[in-house]
Amino acid sequence: MNTLLADVILTMDPSRPIARNGAIVFDENIEEITDDQAAIAEWKTKTTVIEGGKNSIALPGLINAHTHLEFSLAAAELNYGSFIAWLASVIEKRETLVKGLTKELIDAVLEDTLRGGTTTIGAISSYGFDLESLAFAKQRVVYFNELIGSNAGAADRIFSAFLERLAKSDEYRSDRFQSAIAIHSPYSVAPTLVRKAIALSQSRNAPLSTHFLESKGERKWLESGSGEFKPFFERVFKLNAPFCSAKEFLSFFADTKTIFTHCANADDEELDAIKEIGGAIAHCPVSNRLLGCGLLSLEKLKNREIPYLVATDGLSSNYSLNLFGELRSALFMHEGLDLPLLARDLLRSVTDSAAKVLNLNAGRLASGYAADIISFRLPSEARDDALLPLQAILRAPSAMDNIFINGERV
Ligand SMILES: [Zn+2]
Known part of the structure; x- marks a missing residue:
């Protein structure tokens, strides 16, 4: 003792x-x-x-409920200021970013965040390249295997590859490591896959995570199939219409404990729906600023009693994974709110609130x-x-x- x-x-x-x-x-x-x-x-x-x-x-x-360690290499070569310009630069540099990634690099990033006070990581994993580091990390880990796939015709193949990654991460389950499911976003995952992933997550009784309404372009695409996403999606994914509206996407998640990440461009009705679902919102203010996404209204969340969790997102859209640093940025960005109360709420968001949402007794x-x-x-x-x-x-x-x-x- x-x-x-x-x-x-x-x-x-x-x-x-x-x-x-x-x-x-x-x-x-x-x-x-x-x-x-x-x-x-x-x-x-x-x-x-x-x-x-x-x-x-x-x-x-501290608990960082949303980060991407597979983007630990992202440094100065990405585009900032506009979401679609950033996304295009990530896709363009993807090969170099992923190729240069080593276990040593991820371990060093993890060690750095630990020294800075982050004792739990909610890691969104797109490929499984970070599994070895996170399975043996000193920190507590919630490992979100992320599902992405816009080709409904290939849904079975995409889902079985996803299940393989999930099963692999399940092998490392311990009192410090739990595996979970993430759905990339409403614009990048075909609804048939979204439904399958939600059903599976419910049966596992684990938290589910998804990106949602991060940029203005995403909102416009989901609403009307137009805007800056359109030429990009036609060219890169051969898609000429969105899979569903934002509200339809939310309706898939009824009765599913879900973390909706970003929501910087969610309207009042969508926030009401998130409240109805019993969802929480991961708030990544630095990432939202760097990608020109606007600022989530914490007041609107407070009025609805929607829990929010401040998180860093990955190093592809941040300059640091230090969570105290992210809290400082949040303090200065939400300048309309009462300072001492905001500080108390921000600290609660990365401790007590985050633990509840991630099912942790911490x-x-x-x-x-x-x-x-x-x-x-x-x-x-x-x-x-x-x-x-x-x-x-x-x-x-x-x-x-x-x-x-x-x-x-x-
Ligand atoms: Zn993210």
């Missing part, structure tokens, strides 16, 4: 959000969070004590939860409780002082 001492514990447990001069007592799971000094003195005599240090702050390890420092814990030191004492989440986001260093996953120091 261990006792981590910290000047401030941000628990993400709404019944007890903050403990000062506190202790987290844990082995694999958290035994107790306490600020009772007599109890702490007692725990210190019978457990291994870890000092957080002066002005230390401890919180649950994301919260409370008795019985998995001991996924990070800590670092603030440069000086933060006295105002209401500003603690903001200070944590602003001051988090690139390397944490302490990182525990399942109670194990990593």
Whole structure:
């Protein structure tokens, strides 16, 4: 059993959000969070004590619910500013990006995100090239095998190749690694495949993930089969009409626990439908900015009580997978919202909310939860409780002082 001492514990447990001069007592799971000094003195005599240090702050390890590690090589050669120009550059450079990918490179990216405080990765895998790294990663992993395929005539062949990848990832299932399903998007997957993947995901009782209404061009294509997607799709995929409207696509997901990623161009009715489904939204503000997709309204989600999860997306549409960095960007981009409250909600989105959506018993420092814990030191004492989440986001260093996953120091 261990006792981590910290000047401030941000628990993400709404019944007890903050403990000062506190202790987290844990082995694999958290035994107790306490600020009772007599109890702490007692725990210190019978457990291994870890000092957080002066002005230390401890919180649950962060959860990045949506990233693509197969794009770890993407650097300066991609086009930014417009979604379709970016997509064309990804397709054009695909060979080089994928060819240059090595296990060592993915391992190094994973290690970097871990040092930055991310203890769980929701990885969208298009090819399975990242499986070996993620199956043996130190982090907790939800491995989303992504289905993509616009040729309905080849649906059987596409689906059986997908099932093979899924079965391969299932072999690595453990208390830290779970496999799941992702559907690429409404514009790139034929409805017959979408339905099959949803039915399979339901039978596995796992979270499902899909990109949805990322760009204005996608919205226009799904609505009217026109706009900037049209010439591109005709040329690249030999498609001259969309498979379905955005609303039809959503109707496939009824009663399916789904993460809809982006939704930057979803309208009120579509958000209502996501609420109805019981869906969550992965919000990747830096990626949306770089690809010219606009900014998701967090206010609209809050009004509907749709949970959102801030995530980085892949390095093909970001410059870093550091989740604290992504939270800082979100703080500055959603400039109309109350700052301390926004900071609290953002931090909750990558801890407690993300854990719930991914079916993980983590994301919260409370008795019985998995001991996924990070800590670092603030440069000086933060006295105002209401500003603690903001200070944590602003001051988090690139390397944490302490990182525990399942109670194990990593
Ligand atoms: Zn993505």
